[in-house]
Amino acid sequence: MKKVITFGEIMLRLSPPGYLRFSQADSFDVVYGGGESNVAVSLANYGIPVEFVSRIPDNDIGECAVAELRKKNVGTQFIERAGDRLGIYFLEMGAVSRGSKVVYDRAHSAIAEIKPGTIDWEEVFADAQWFHWTGITPAISQSAADVCQEAIQAANDLGITVSTDLNYRKNLWTYGKKSHEVMPDLVAGCDIILGNEEDAEKHFDIHPEGVDVSQGDTIDADAYISVCQQLMERFPRTKKVIVTLRGSLSASHNTWSGVLYDGTKLYKGPDFDITHIVDRVGGGDSFMGGLIYGLIHYGEDVQSALNFAVSASALKHTIFGDANLATVAEVEKLMGGDASGRVSR
Template identity: 25%
Template sequence: MNDVLTFGETMIALRGSGPLKLGGSLDISIAGAESNVAIGLTRLGHPVRWAGAVGDDEAGQLVLRTLRAEGVDLGAATVDPGAPTGLMLFEPRLPDLTRVHYYRAGSAGSRLSPEAIERAFAAASPRLLHLTGITPALGPAPRAAADRALRLAREAGVQVCLDVNYRSRLWDSAVAGEVMRSWAPYVDVLIASDDELPLAAPASAGSELADQVKPLLDLGIREVVVKLGAGGARVHTATGELHRPARTVRVVDPVGAGDAFVAGYLSALLDDAELPARLDRAVTTGAFAVASHGDWEGAPTRAELPLLSAESGTVLR
């Protein structure tokens, strides 16, 4: 049995070295929030099934080949002959500013069906379902697939993690809030940055963090995890709250840090670790991500987790 089931759109990622209009070379890889989490979890030793969709093209083959090489279970992945694999371009403009350009309208990922998710659950119920707020933004079909996944998880007693992961380029905040609030009663672990949390909290909630967290806990969400960027992270439960500062590393590339954080938190959750250990692992995996280039390439293995506790500049032999 897989520990985790996740699904969403994974695209080809092209990374430029400067302004795209000036030309130059591009590095090619893959990127997608859910597959980033899947890779992060498999590197930490957890079996994960990814049930996304790609086109019947060379780009789709690269996505599948990369995920397969990272040990992700693709038994429920879908190849759609009628739509292409999505594309995203990363354009660095300043040392700490990268623009992202999406080419994903009409992609295979935007046509993922509820039937594909039903097949994934029929094969074997996971211990945990991981969803993000990106998938329902892709169109009616993936939103229906996510809705179906939530209900199947409830019927099977599978715990659910939702990472709000709001993308303003994909949908309006009012629509996103409507969907996130409708999902909240099905969620066990909610993860959001502090500016995303209002999308999941009831519309009547106040502007203060505590006013947003309490009604979410009252809905039955067991843990509300708030990412604070350089400020670390905080987890809220019915019995209290806990904060962990971010680990200090040299920032190379912030892209993918949130997904790495989620992978670390869920890994410790699946290990039945206590809340302090969950946050510790999450901020550690997040630090590995920002200290490395790429969406997922810097994700640590379990054996590498202690490396950030070494003295700066130490060579480990």
């Protein structure tokens, strides 16, 4: 089977134990994760050969991040070992009516100083079938955006499927460019687009019609077909647009689903009522990992691919850490309607 390639930043995540606030913490739990590395872990967990491309400092903390990837069967041979520091983010886990908080400490991280021309993308893409990136990477720095553009162009030239998770992060676009100045040229080279209504609005000024997204409860999937259609009109190369549907009743209780539009038909995924969230960070990444697996594994059966993605990401909400560690069997069990959570003996 040909490889999937992902490109982006992996960070050190530091969180107070359990649901403690930053002000209560005298220790932090350590997790390594990031948008594209989380997708890579999901795919490796499903048996898909995957390589994560990045720039990570050649020090003990960088080695811990690389070791974590290797432990999860993610390929690391194309990681450039250079730079001074690994990006850090601090996460305070929310509960009930208190939302989670994230504080970034990633300025001048190794990948922020990556230079165009330093990665041999033809070598990286040898024996590859898919390339995935997110809107987080070009938000880090101009040079990271330039390298992302190099990768997309090389993948396009080689006929490799390119996917993106739009992932708008307002706190990252600080190097002098706005997302609407950078993202359109990158997304123009994508075959698959994943996002939500905020991503489409912030990056491209695209708004859903007939739905008030500020309500925060369950969402009518049909109202999002206009977002999908507008994205396809803006980016003619795109073959599929996927919108995740999250209804936030509280920090601990969300509804979860998704829709996929292929240019002619809108597919709706299953609805999940997630009443006791363990960790919602990485939910979108787990959806993307499930979607890539589903589209590769189920082929033309787009409905099954979408169902796999929604079910996989629903399970991720029960797993601590950034990455989804659910197995194919567990996802397929949930797809089949078994949400009992009974002990497996």
